[in-house]
Amino acid sequence: MLKLALFFLVISLVAGLFGFGGIASASAGMAKILFFIAIVLFVVFLVVALLAGRAVLK
Template sequence: MLGWAITFLIIALVAAFLGFSGIAAASTGIAQLLFFVFLVLFIVAMVARAVRGRPPV
């Protein structure tokens, strides 16, 4: 999922550089959404691992 967020961020940067503001805005929004979903899932996984008794990596 983090890979998709980085992909959309790169698309947004290229689109912004070329002047496609609509595509850049949409790609930036998607990249932000995917990054925060990834971050929440990562935190949930770390908490679940700590609750089961194994320390976080």
């Protein structure tokens, strides 16, 4: 998911460089959304892994 966010970020930077403001804005928005989704999923899986690890140790 982070690779996809990075991909949209690069598209946004290139589009902005060439003057395509609408495409750059849309790509930056998608990159931002995907980045925050990836962060939320990371935190959720981290909590699940920590709780599962405690159950195994008992």
